[in-house]
Amino acid sequence: MWVVHALCGADGRALVWAEDSELPAKVPGRAPTGPAAHPFAVLGAELIERVGGQDETTALLHLPSYASAPVPSPELVRDPLAGGAKPRGALRLRRWFVPAVHCPPARLRDLLGSVPEDCRLGSDARFALEVAGFAEQLVDRGGVLPDLVQEDDRPTARWTAALTGAGMARFANLREAMPPALRARTGGTPDDVLRELLDAFVDDEVRQRLGRAELGEGPSAAARWLGALTGDPRLEDSAELHQLGERIAEWRAGIARPDPVRACFRLHAPEEDDEDWTVEFLLQAVDDPSVLISAQDVWSGESHVLRRWVSQPQELLLADLGRAARIVPALERALRSAQPGELVLDTEGAHEFLVNAGHLDHAGFGVLLPAWWGRAPKLGLRLNATSSSTAGVVSKDSAVNMGTLVDYRWDLAIGDEPLTEDEIRELAAAKVPLVRLRGRWVQVDPARLRAGLRMLDESGSGQMTAAEVLQQAGEPGQDDSRPFPVVGVNASGWLGDLLSGAAEQHLEPVDPPAGFGAQLRPYQRRGLAWLAFLDRLGLGGCLADDMGLGKTVQLLALEALAREGARKAPTLLVCPMSVVGNWQREAERFAPGLKVHVHHGGDRLGGEDLGEEVERYDLVITTYPLVAGDGGALRQVRWERVVLDEAQHVKNSSSKTAKAVRELSARQRLALTGTPVENRLAELWSVMDFANPGILGPLTRFRARYAVPIERDGDESAAARLRQITGPFVLRRTKTDPAVISDLPDKVELKQLCNLTAEQASLYQAVVDDMLQRIAGSEGVERKGLVLATMSKLKQVCNHPAQFLDDGTALAGRSGKLQRLEEILGGVLADGEKALVFTQFAGFGGMLVPHLSARFDTEVLFLHGGTPKKSRDAMVRRFQEPGGPGIFLLSLKAGGTGLNLTAANHVVHLDRWWNPAVEDQATDRAFRIGQRKDVQVRKLSCIGTLEDRIDQMIEQKKALAQLVVSSGENWLTELSTNELRELIALDAEAVGE
Structure with missing residues (x-):
């Protein structure tokens, strides 16, 4: 599998390179002293053949790396041991030579949109596509400016993005979301890199649309510059072009300088017995849109906060109202007043304002609309289907299938509520696309409404197959052939049971x-x-x-x-x-x-x-x-x-x-x-x-x-x-539902907190200090990798110092968690019962087997990812037999699914995966049909450490987790440095006596 990356060069050409999971990382014996060839980058010739591009080149990239090799992209699934020894040492940025190809921005959009199946887009490539879409939007609404810049010591004509209002906000959002990989080539600030990428797409888009149009003719510097805006952008240097460039820079600076405040328009819908809509005029702070000053305060001069931003707020408000009136002509009426503060509209005028609100926003004005606009209930079609079989019952002999015909009827509806005939007549008689219905404002297209009524008259009822009903229910609103989207499907009988999930x-x-x-x-x-x-x-x-x-x-x-x-x-x-x-x-x-x-x-x-x-x-x-x-x-x-x-x-x-x-x-x-x-x-x-x-x-x-x-x-x-x-x-049925199964024993979950030994505490604090020192100078992928690596190290310390140090030393007496495990297993074996012990670290499991075997003078089974099938089956069979081994140690990934181990009625999670779904899967090896005893589940955590705090955080997030999705571990990398410091800090109560 490949991961394709896309960076942008100052010359307006994209740089495309790729990593290959099949290429082994060449791990040299010592750290390179200078730039080295990227060990699993795809050759440029192969890249051109498989993906596309133009000419081969070599780029020098700054990539997060170990001493021996660069860190693979997160999207690249690689064996960390492939090609040599495990990378060790600190993460840092290193320079690597990478084979690449050049590609025009227009070709880049096509290339990234149609990569082969065995290619995956890197985060930078996906981001580039998003920036390309933003560039198209800017060109659509004329948000571009011409420029004359120096590239490679030659004057060059370029089109660049002109950002105002919503464009500035979109740029800021993109800048915050920009993957660090985009800075691998230049190392510039996020603002500079994003601007370079956006301007490259804008320049290409404008040139594509203008074609070979002649904007200027003649020998003058201005004519040559205008001609270069559609032709070859490079110009021969001259003193006249330098002077022209200075004047263009002054012109651009004058029109691109944003004011600290701007006019804002807030639309108020009428109350129940009123018919008038009101557009309120305000001034809004550009940097903090929550700061709003009413026009009344502007004219009275009572808003002293305005003086910090602008010396003449009244003049600024009038000037902005004049510019806005070119977009929404109705605003001209307000300018007839010496001190305009609002504009009163009828329903037709309000609808026109709502439709044009987006143009005001794109032009840089603030716009505040009623909350229902944009998510108002939609006028649509509701399908009612009736199956001919007895409602609620389908026997095994029923001759029903996807080809079975069912009766149907289409109704007009708002949301899920069908409309009455009187309401339909009211809508049909309305002269304005904005109608208040059942206390809510609804936007109705009169032409589409008439088409919908004709459709109901001509084919509003009849018969269709069950498959056609299911297709409408599966993805409502996707049939463009109908005048309205399908907003719901209602069915009775066996089809209704299927659609309701109650079959x-x-x-x-x-x-x-x-x-x-x-x-x-x-x-x-x-x-x-x-x-x-x-x-x-x-x-x-x-x-x-x-x-x-x-x-x-x-x-x-x-x-x-x-x-x-x-x-x-x-x-x-x-x-x-x-x-x-x-x-x-x-x-x-x-x-x-x-x-x-x-x-x-x-x-x-x-x-x-x-x-x-x-x-x-x-x-x-x-x-x-x-x-x-x-x-x-x-x-x-x-x-x-x-x-x-x-x-x-x-x-x-x-x-x-x-x-x-x-x-x-x-x-x-x-x-x-x-x-x-x-x-x-x-x-x-x-x-x-x-x-x-x-x-x-x-x-x-x-x-x-x-x-x-x-x-x-x-x-x-x-x-x-x-x-x-x-x-x-x-x-979906759960074991906790009494209606599903009543004879399954109880499951008791216990969270048991363990203390650290002095040795563990010392190692824990050393890891914390090291991370906090290194994280201050890291960001992006490097920071995420550092956080996850530190979390893993701290979990190893909480398990046992010998696991963290990997020095082969004895285990006894050095870990509070191991001591608690021995106490639990001692009680289990004394009662003649059996236990499953899960750890996410297979290496630690290998250390525990001889220790526990010697400690309890008994056989300890161990199942991990490298266990052959025959051995795995034999272990399961022996554990399930009466008199078989009483302790079964399993790595969480290898033993967490697909096994029936009901001989155990004790489950111990030695270290936490921090994903409830994965832990529950492992617990269900014992808590399943065939279990005759109550199951005790113990989850061990070290008090006062990150294990303890993350468990508390997961408990707080359970409401969302139970909605549809459980939490993994990657969210930890998004925490701020202060949040991380609080999370991993070692409390005094963590250390035992």
């Missing part, structure tokens, strides 16, 4: 066929009915039951039921390697009639041989890496269904694995996961796009409509809309 509650519970080796619980029978229902309709779905509620047995029951008395194509089950054996055993145990084949190992078949072989089986099991590696052979088979177990493995929609599973051909697709969302809502989009492609629209629109409002703002209404859209295709 599982209303379907008749289904039993698996005779011979199935498990007695399904009531909620599992309803889950089977839901799966069979989707199967009959040919729809994909996501069974998102909590870990341990039996997703495996429900899927096997579906396979047995669907194949009862019928020969069908095989089902492909994709799962992690750690649970392949579990699927084999469960299938043999519960559905012995299913013929199961495992596609794995060096002797596995491929091509046509695979296709012929799998036809003999009902269920083919393979792993995620093999779907990506053997995709060509697997795509040749037409599967009955494709099932993803632990579907969070495809949460990154751009990964090779996610793309591979989406390309498989199947009649139906199902996803099984207890955590459809771990960190970001984009993960849910990826899972749902596999199950029902396109159901949530493109990822970019999904992010804008749902992910950003929910994750950034905690928008409850956006979360409700998302639940409504995904509800028909996601079945």
Whole structure:
């Protein structure tokens, strides 16, 4: 995989370079004394061939680096051990020679918009696209100025951005969001670098639009400059051009100097019994828009604060009103007054002002509009569908599918509320696009309203297929062929149950066929009915039951039921390697009639041989890496269904694995996961796009409509809309719901605080002091890397000094957390019970195994990412047996999913992952069906350290986390230095006696 980067040069040409995850980092034995070749940069010739560009070049970039190699871009997935020893030493900026290609800005937009599938845009490239869009907007509204500058000691004609009002605010927002990578070439200030990039795009955009138009002719300096604004920008040097450049600089300085205050217009809607709208005039501070001075105070001279900014506020207000009147002519009436303070409008005039408010804003004026404008309830169409089957019930014999015809009727609606005939007549009779309806102002296009009424007369009711109804419900408002957007879908009967997400509650519970080796619980029978229902309709779905509620047995029951008395194509089950054996055993145990084949190992078949072989089986099991590696052979088979177990493995929609599973051909697709969302809502989009492609629209629109409002703002209404859209295709049951399962034991979670030893405290403080000293001079990627590295070091110190020092010394008596772990395990073993111990550090697990074995004179099992499948299966089997080992140590990533370890009724999280979803997944290895004892979960943290404080912060954020998404660790890098200092400071209470 490549990561493509885009920087900007002062010559107006973009610089494109890329990193390749397949190229090994060349790690020299000592730090380079000067600039060195970037060890995993793509060669310029290959870049031109694969991506595009013009001429090859070499750039000297300042990149965050270790002593041995540059730090890969965050978007580049690399093995940190690839190509040599692990990089060590401090992070700092170092110079690297990087092969690159030059590219005009216009070509850059096309290039970045269509990179190959195995390329990913770096943050700087994505940012460049956003700046290009801003440049287009500036050119659209004439926000450009010509200039004459010196480039390479030659006069050069350039078009540059003219920023006023909203443009200045947009520039400031972009400057704050600018990735540090954009400064890798110049090292300039963010303001300078962004200005250079924006002006390059503006100059290119203006020249593209003007074409070869002749702006000037003749030998004079001015004519040659004007000609260069559309032709070759470089000019031959002369004294006349120098003088012209000085005059142009004076002219630009005069018109570009912003005033500290500006005119602001605030629109007031009429009260209930009033018909007049009022535009209030004010002066607004440009740097602090919250400072507003009414025109009345301006004329009375009572606002002394104005004197700090401008000596003649009255003249400034009149001048601004005069300029604004050229944009909104109605303002001229206010200028007839000697001391204008407001403008009274009727509804038609108010609508015209609202429409032109954006032009005022773009021209640099302040505009304050009623809160409802821009998010007023939309006039739209509401679809009402009625299925012919009995409402609320669908039996297993019901002949319904996506082709079933249902009755429909279109209604006009505002938001979710249908309009009455009287209200429709009132709207039709309105002469102004702005109408007050049910106490709210609504914008109505009379032409579109007439078209909508004609549509209702001609095709307002009839019949359509269930698939067409689902398409309208999945992405309402996307059909441009209708006069109004579809604002809602209401359905009755079985279709209504599906759309409401209540199908599982209303379907008749289904039993698996005779011979199935498990007695399904009531909620599992309803889950089977839901799966069979989707199967009959040919729809994909996501069974998102909590870990341990039996997703495996429900899927096997579906396979047995669907194949009862019928020969069908095989089902492909994709799962992690750690649970392949579990699927084999469960299938043999519960559905012995299913013929199961495992596609794995060096002797596995491929091509046509695979296709012929799998036809003999009902269920083919393979792993995620093999779907990506053997995709060509697997795509040749037409599967009955494709099932993803632990579907969070495809949460990154751009990964090779996610793309591979989406390309498989199947009649139906199902996803099984207890955590459809771990960190970001984009993960849910990826899972749902596999199950029902396109159901949530493109990822970019999904992010804008749902992910950003929910994750950034905690928008409850956006979360409700998302639940409504995904509800028909996601079945989610939790173990804490008494209606789901009543015989599962209790789970008791305990947070246990441990003290540090004196040695731990000393090491902890040393790490803190080192970070605070180094972070003062770092920023961007370097700062984020430093913060995350420090967090990891502090967690290691809290675990044990020997883990942090990695010196092979003995463990006994040096860690308060280890002492508490020994106390817990001693009690567990004394009671004849068993425990799971999770750590995110596999290396620390390796240290604990011999220590705990010697301490308790017992065998300690250890499962980590490098454990072979046979050994893994043997460990699980031995642990589950009566009399088997009582302690099972697991690395969180390798043992946190897909295992059934109900022999344990104690779970210890030795170090915190700070992601509740991941920790809950690990806990569910023991707290699941088959568990007969109450489960005690202990989460160990060191008091007075960052572990203690972050746990408190997560508790405060739980309301948002429970909305739709859990928290990861990257948010820590966004904390300010003062917040970090408070977070990692060591309290006196942290050290034990």
